[in-house]
Amino acid sequence: MATATARQRPATARAVADGLKLHRRVLRLAGREYTVIGLRPGTAVRFSTNHFHETWHILSDQRGARLLARLMWGLSYQARPRTLLLVDRPFLVPTPFEADPPDPFVIVPGWHTALDGRAARALAARLPLRSAPDGTVRWRTHGLDAARADERPFWERYPDHRVPDRGQVTRLPGGLIAFVPRSPDELRYWAESVDSLRVTGTFDMDYRYIGPWDHGHSGEVQIFRTFHRDVGIARRARADVLARPHAPADPTGLRVRIWRQCGAIKRGRNMKIANCRNLGPRSAEQLALVGIDTLDDLAARGAVQAYLDLRDAGVPGLTRTMLWAMEGAITGTDWRALPPGRRQELLSELERAERDPRRR
Template sequence: MKLHRRTVRLAGRPHTVVSLRPGTAVRFSTNLFHETWHVLSDRHGARLLGRLLWGLSYQSRPGTLVVIDRGFITTTPFDGDPADRIVLVPAWDTPFTARHARALKARLPPASAPDGTVRWHTHGLDAALADPKAWLGANRDRDARVCGRVERLNGLVVLRPQSPHEMREWAVHCGRLDPHDHGMDYTYLGEGAHYASGEVQVFRSFRRDVSVARRARAEVLDELDEPVGAEVLRPLVWDRAEALKR
């Protein structure tokens, strides 16, 4: 897999920003539900996210970031809400604060051509996904005390594993998701003793759900006589989307 590479100055230091190439056939969305940030997609999206995480766990250097930019972000499949860009951060060697996030967001989408391409290596991931339960059992870091986090910083949803090993665990958890049997599948990221800060959720009909939710939202907004808050709008969109699916 080949990705684009750019050098960008953030918070006074040069950073290498890696991104998907135009034309990559994948879409993601994001939302906050039950105080947990969700990355939403289909099976293909989850597998690609896994490859991005796995490759970054090996190829990261200080100042390296992976950005999933607006061209690959779509509205949510539930209520058509706008979604945020996604950033993968190797927390063990790349600090990423609100200041970094603000500077990065101001430079998106990039105004210039990429500086070059990166060949993204994911050797070992396919073998891990052939039997993910066995791989996770054999490679679990039982001495780990600090886990990564998923959070929103200045309009960017940031996935921030704390170690290369944890990033590879996240990659396997994402890559093994399969919504075929039940229509939906999910995995937690940044899981603590009582909660998880992040979740990846995939849907068999993700693209159809996005399209229906977008149409439902447009119809509801067109019928409203005055602006309403999200707490009023979303249930109306949910009901309309269900009606459109019948």
């Protein structure tokens, strides 16, 4: 059987603009044909899902939210019955909290498409979809950019429609999480809400509820500035906990242990340089040249001494930004938010170290 293995060009893989290319498959599920729209291999976005406080969550970063909003907006104009959007592996990663496995999710336009239990089980049984697609579609999202720029509330821009709130988020047989809006307006409202998510300044997280209030919301989309880093930390923490003797067998006890281990890792115990705030793989390679492999190593050396060691090692392209980045990694601060007073202290310390005759 042919498989969908073709990869996108890097620029295309990261695109979240109007006209996004998606794959289309026609699948026969429980005796009926469905058109299933999905992301193309290589698309540079990842999501996770979980169920917490009686609410189903989609988790991602800001790029993920922008892409999800495009998917929702385009689907709101889809007139063909039995058409749905599917996100499954490889675009799903474990949760950023305890690395629990995610469930695939579908967006089902409930005003003309029904995905009953039999069809949901049939679809879940075929995941992940590896067969070649039946075609590629250009996902048009005309109007979303204008809606983003319009600061008026939804009910002022659409006076004939109150804010729609009849849709639901639920888990279907087979393990699919289904986001089911009941009208095109409602799905566009969801899209605008998701598109407005931002992680800016000191706010590392943002969220929007999906669906009506009934002693809680059935759905939520939540984004994190450090989503990918947190997923990596959670994976490592889970592996650490499960490798220990007498790891908890009950899910609640296991999660608590993993959360604690995540906290320990985030506080810097043996955190690899590539996972540190402000730093990355390139910084990790440079610091490894001077014997610094973990955040503990960097903290023990100090930002100024590490900077001098990098300079003495002849690391090319070294600038003061690296000094701010290392200090921020040690203190858990974004390098751009490092106070001017602290920057001046670091420069003074650097000048004193340079004048030290023992360095000559």
